[in-house]
Amino acid sequence: MIWLIGNKGMLGTEISLLLKKHDCAFTGTDREIDITDVKALAEYAQNAGRDKKITWIINCAAYTAVDKAEDDEKNCRRLNQLGAANIGECANRIKAKLIHVSTDYVFDGQGNAASGEQPRPYREDDRTNPTGVYGLTKLEGELDVMKNNPDSFIIRTSWLYGKHGGNFVHTMLRLMNERNEINVVNDQRGSPTWAFDLACVILKIIKNSDNGKEIPCGIYHFSDEGNISWFDFAKEIYIEGRMAGIIKKDCHIVPCSSAEYPARVKRPAYSVLDKSKIKAALQIDIPSWDKSLKEYIKTCAF
Template sequence: MIWLIGNRGMLGTELSLVLEKQGLACMGTDREIDITQPNALTFFAERQAVTGVPINWIINCAAYTAVDKAEDDGENCYRLNTEGAGNIAVCAKRIGARMIHLSTDYVFNGCGVKDTSGAIRPYREDDETDPIGVYGRTKRDGERAVQENTSDVYIIRTAWLYGKYGNNFVHTMLRLMKERDTVTVVDDQRGSPTWAFDLAHTITAFIIASEAGKTIPFGIYHFSNEGNMSWFDFAREIYDEGRNLGLLTDGCTVKPCTSAEFPARVKRPAYSVLDKSKIKDTLGITIPFWKESLSIYLHTLVKGAI
């Protein structure tokens, strides 16, 4: 049995549907089993054990994800992203379950790492972490808390997540592009978007491969869609494809700007492209390019269904 924690968030909702479609037995909880309360976690897991269908996987999609708000709410952010993650790992170890934990590109400082030719290369799993904000710091410390408490854990760092079931950049852009004549978007932060649907399939791939007896080493893995671009490029593609599909009926100018021209409460990594070689080699998967996935996603909005 899989216990999906945070099953009503953006990724958690998508993942619960994918697990069901794959025929994987799963039960989900969200705020009703508070991850900051270790006893609540243990009580739930041990009660499940006596039913005869014990939990053998725990997936943690619960988190404090309001990046700007976190700057003024550090204590709550830490309680969820660091202590909460650690509590789940303690529970997983106690009941003998394997764990999958979600983390973020925000664990890096966004300055990039240079390859031997001096060019900036995508971040690898073992590159040094150096978060620049409260959210990133609590997530990095969450990774540590998890690994200190269980060895049987896959940590998947992802980035720029969007999907049907939560507030995200794609939804915000579509709304603003309907409301305004001009939308201005930063052009000096590079990364790779991730469609929650693609990530959900990859998470299930860890479980399916492990259950089939394949050796998938525990540790940290990076996942996003392929390709990289700026937020401005992403917005322009949303606009172009949104117009093609009739999701946007009126014209809107998408203008680039610098981060300095677009003040935000928190500094965001300027470069957060993730190297995905490890996850591709280990699971033997091909990852869709960001434009393909975005296009399929926008088509689902036209049809009104996934």
Template sequence: MIWLIGNKGMLGTELALRFEAQHIPYIGTDREVDITNPAALAAFATHQGTGVITWIVNCAAYTAVDKAEDAPAVCRRLNAIGPANIAAAARSIGARLLHISTDYVFNGTGNRPYREDDPTDPIGVYGLTKRDGERTVFENNDRSYIIRTAWLYGKHGNNFVHTMLRLMQERDTLLVVHDQRGSPTWAGDLAQTVLTLITTVDAGTVIPYGIYHYTNEGNITWFDFAQEIYTQGRRLGLLTTDCTINPCTSDEFPAKVKRPHYSVLDKTKIKTALGLEIPAWNVSLEAFLKLGEGKRKTV
């Protein structure tokens, strides 16, 4: 059985939907089993009584990148100490761990897709604590997989697609940054990949433990992404008013934290290990919007 931690978050919700649809036994927890409390994790791991846990998937995290700058201790508890606790709990029951990390572990000054073994150099509190979380995971359970992803959007929670659809409907013009490059990634696709990794390992294929990168295919700027959201949103009837989108630089857009300018991840390792065909970012955006999921919850 899989223990899904953070089952109410954006990625956790997508995973729970897929576990249910594919009849994969799992049990989900969120804040009610606090990942910063090792005793609570240990008690749940050993006494929840509904089956033997063979995998823990951790989607819980502190994900408010800007707020993290003012709350480094809270962010560290969730992103570094929490994963250490989870990894230790997994080890104590002999379970494998699959943990999620981020492109923010890199400084974003690169000019070719980041590989898993490229040096990390986070430039903000969120990235730093996530990087430290990667280390604490492997220190506490060497039977661990970490998938780094980037630019996630999904049905549940605040994300760029929801925000853009709302603003495009409300405003005549929008400024969107044109100097940060990455790969928009539908949480549904990532959830399916997590599931594929677990079922592949459970079927007996040896997939080495370690770090893997996963995003949708292709890379663009936030401005390009906004333009595509607008084009598809108009075509699918999710947007009913005109909006002009103009490019700007990060310097023109006040933000608490510096964001990486280049966040593109090299996915060769996971594609080879799992034989994956990864959908292009714009194809997945269309699939997401056609499900009506862009409309369901606006922030």
């Protein structure tokens, strides 16, 4: 049986729906089993695993408010480091494999480029260097997960959006209906990722492993294919939203720089992930971000 932690969040809900669709035996928890409470996790594992052994834990619970984290470091670290460490320890005690979700924000967004060179997509073993509290605590969580339960998969992803939580696509669709003009930053590049695509990959890791296909534990990068700036992403959201009838009026999208749009924390300028490792391990093709956005917007229209 699978234990899905953080089952009410954006990614957790998507995984929950997919597990149901595939008739996978699973149990889900969110805030009611506090991941910072190691005893509560142990008790739940013992009770829930009584009838059916928990063989997998998927952790989607995290502190995800990137800007707020700068003024709330203690709480952010409690969730992203201590919570992750506790789940690693719990997985190790009950001998379950763990899939833990992490982020592109563990990198500084320079694309490992020496001065004058073009940035290149980040590989799993590239040097990490988070620029904010959220990225730092997620990195600390990764290290503790691996220390406490080496039988873990850590999946770093980026620019996640989906039906069941606040995200860039939702915000854009709302603002484009409210305003005549919006400014969007044009100097940060990354890969938008539909939560459904990530959910499918997580399920594939579990199914392949359970069917005897050896997938080595460790860190993997996953995002949808291709990369783009937030500005170009917003333009595509507008086109698709208009076509689907979700955006009902004209809206002018204006490019701006990060300096013109100050945020509490410096976002990575380039956070493209190299996905060769996961593609080879699972023998998969990854959908492009624009194809997935089209599919996603269709689901929003109904």
